[in-house]
Amino acid sequence: MFGLAVALMAMGIQSCGGQTRPENKSGHDLWLGDITVPVVAVNKELLKQYDKEIGDEGFRIKKNDKGEAVIYANTQIGLMYGTYHLKRLGECGDLSKLDKEIVEVPAYKYRILNHWDNPNLTVERGYAGKSLWKWEELPGKIRPEYEEYARANASIGINGTVLNNVNADARMLSREYLEKVKVLADIFRPYGIKVYLSLNFAAPKHLANLKTSDPLDKDVIKWWNDKVAEIYSIIPDFGGFLVKANSEGQSGPQDYGRTHADGANMIADAVKPFGGIVMWRAFVYAAESPDRAKQAVEEFKPLDGQFRDNVIIQIKNGPVDFQPREPFSPLFGQLEHTNIMAEMQITQEYLGHSNHMVYLHPMWKECLDSDTYQKGKGSTVAAETLGKVHGNTQWSAIAGVTNIGDSVNWCGHQMAQANWYAFGRMAWNPELSSEEILNEWIKQTFTTDDKFVEPVAKMMLASREACVKYEMPMGLHHTFKGPDHYGPGPWDRSSRPDWEPAYYHKAAADGVGFDRTSKTGTDAVSQYHEPLKSLYDNVETCPENLILWFHHLPWDYKMKDGHTLWDELCYTYEEGIKEARGFIDTWKSVEKYVDPYRFNQVYERLVRQAKDAIWWRDATMLYFQQYSKMEIPSDCTPAQHTLDELRRFRLGISNYETPALDKLPEYTLE
Ligand code: GCV
Secondary structure (H helix, E strand, C coil), rough: CCCCCHHHHHHHHCCCCCCCCCCCCCCCCCCCCCCCCCCCCEEEEEECCCCCCCCCCCEEEECCCCCCCCEECCHHHHHHHHHHHHHHHHCCCCHHHHHEEEEECCCCCCCEEECCCCCCCCCCCCCCCCCCCCCCCCCCCCCCHHHHHHHHHHHHCCCCECCCCCCCCHHHHHHHHHHHHHHHHHHHHHHHHEEEEEEEECHHHHHHHCCCCCCCCCHHHHHHHHHHHHHHHHHCCEEEEEEECCCCCCCCHHCCCCCCCHHHHHHHHHHHHHHCEEECCCCCCCCCCHHHHHHHHHHHHHHHCCCCCEEEEEEECCCCCEEEEEEEEHHHHHEEEEECEEECCCCCCCHHHHCCCCHHHHHHHHHHHHHHHHCCCEEEHHHHHHHCCCCCCCHHHEEEEECCCCCCCCCCCCHHHHHHHHHHHHCCCCCCCCCCHHHHHHHCCCCCCHHHHHHHHHHHHHHHHHHHHCHHHHHHCCCEEECCCCCECCCCCCCCCCHCCCHHHHECCCECCCEEEEEEECHHHCCCCHHHHHHHHHCCCCCHHHHHHHCCCCCCCECCCCCEEHHHHHHHHHHHHHHHHHHHHHHHHHHHHHCHHHHHHHHHHHHHHHHHHHHHHHHHHHHHHHHCCCCCCCCCCCCEEEEEEEEECCCCCCCCCCCCCCHHCCCCCC
C-alpha cells in the first residue's frame, strides 16, 4: 500500500493518516485535508540535469525498486505540484495509477485568478462575504487564511492572482498599499503564486497630480516607469498588470485620442525589463452600438500586430458578458499577431449567485473546445489561447474571476468550491473532462463512497444545462432585472439601452430574439469563420440552443421537434424547473453521507434554486405572453404569481451581495 510521508507537512499538506478530520487554522473548510490519506514513504528528488519535458513546473512520479513513489522535478515548485498530485491520487483512491510513470506539465503558462475586490472590502459580484484581503490590518496582521488560500491554489496549479478589482482604485499603486501587497506576495511565493494588480489608467493624475494620463506623454511614461521600478523593488517577482480601459466608465488611452495598443504598450514597456506582463481586457462596448456582441472584434482586430509581445489580450468566453450560454467570442479567432487569453467567470454573477448550485466546468469547456476555424479545423479556443494556432506558446494564459470571499466555506455555497477547484484543474489540463474533475473534487471534499459520489456528480454535471433552461434557454440572454443580475426582469429599464433586457431579447408582436444574421440583422455572424458563419446565419442549421442569439423568430416558428417556438420555450423552462426540483430529491437521498451543517446549507439553497426556476419561467413567459398572445401549455407548472406582482417585486441588493433566501418571492414546491 502506498501513501504519503510526513514530509508533506512541510508543504502545508495535512497528511493525517489517522481518523480525525483535520481543520484549517482559520476553521474554514477546503477540499484539502478533508479525507484521510494512507501514510507511507515518498521521496522527492530535485533533478541535477534540467529535464526539458517537464520544464519549470512539471514533474514525474515513478516507483523506485523499493516500491516507494518518487517525485522528480527541476524545481521546488515542480516537487510541490507533484506532491499535491500524489496526495490527490491518494485521496481519490487512485494510487494504482502509480503502476505507470506519471508525467504532468501544466498546459497554460499563466494560470491566474482575478479578484474583483475593493480596498473597502466589498467584492464586486462577490457572493461569499467580504474580501479575503483585510487591507486595513495589513501589513501588520497576518491571517491564517492567506496561507490556506495559497495552499488551496497551489494544490490545483494556480500560479498567479490579481488581488484587486478591474474597476480599479488608483490607491492600490500607492506605497502604502504596495507594502500590504508585499506581505501577501511573500506568503504566496513559496507556493509558486505571483501577485498581479489591476491598475487604474488615470493613476498618474490621481496619485501624482499630473495634468494628463496620456500614454504618449513623456511625464506619464516616466511616472509609470518609476512606479513599476518601485513595485519591483518591493516585490521582485511581481507578475504584472490587468487593465480594464475605456469600458464601463473606466479611464483609458481613448480619453486622450490614443488606442488600446498605445495604452497597453506603455505599461508593457515599463514591466518588460522585470519580466512582467500586461493583461489588457477586450471587454469594451459603447451604448450607441446596435450590437454589443460585435464590439470587441471591431475595436481589437484593427490593432492586431500592434501590441508588444508581453501584452496578452484577455477575452471573456462569450461576446456579451458571462451569460449562462453564449457562443464563444469571435475575437478568439480574429487575431493573428497578438497574444490572447480567455477570461472565465468562476463567481456566478449571472447563474444564481451563491444561492444556486451550478457546476461551471461544462460551460468553460464548451468554450475552450469550440472550433474557431481560423486556420482550418482544429483551431479551437483552447488551441488559440495556448498559442498553438500561431506557434507562439510562450505567453499562454487563462484567467478566472474568483468566487472567493471571507465566508466560512470560502465561496458562499458549499458546491461553488467545485468551480474554484475546476478552474485550476482546467488551467493545468484543459483536456480533463468535467466528470473527472468533479469526481476528484467530490471525493476530496466529501467521501469516496460511490453511493454518494455517483448521484451527486450526476446532479452537478446536469446543473449548468438546467440553469440555462430555467433562466435563459435557446439563446436568450441578459433578461435580468436590475444591475444585481440575480432575478428575471425582461421588462426592466435602465439609463443605457444596452443595459436593458429588451436590447437583447427584442420581444414584440412579431416574435423574439436578436437578429444577428447577414441579410436582415447586425451581421455579427460574419465575425465567425466558415463553416460557422453560414451555420449560424441559416436558421435551419443554427443550433437550437443558440437560435434566439442569432435570429429573431415568430412565436409560431416551427422547431425541429414540431413544437412552435412559444411551446418550445415553455417546455424548456419546464424542463429546467423539473431538473432543479429533482436536485432536491437527489440531495435528500444522500443525506446520511454528509454532516448536518453542510447538508442543510446545500439543501436550503437547492430549495431556493427550484423556486427561482419557477420565478424565472413565470416572469419571462408571462412577459412574453403580452406579445405572443399564446397560452402556456396546460401540462406545464402553473404560474404562482401574476406579471404585475413580479414587476412590483424589488430585490434591493447591491452588486456586492447575494440575496438572502427569505427575501425572495414566495413560491411553493409541490
Ligand atoms: C468588474 C460586468 C459586471 C461588472 C464587471 C464587468 C467587467 O459588466 O456586471 O460588475 O465589472 O462585467 O467584467 O469589467
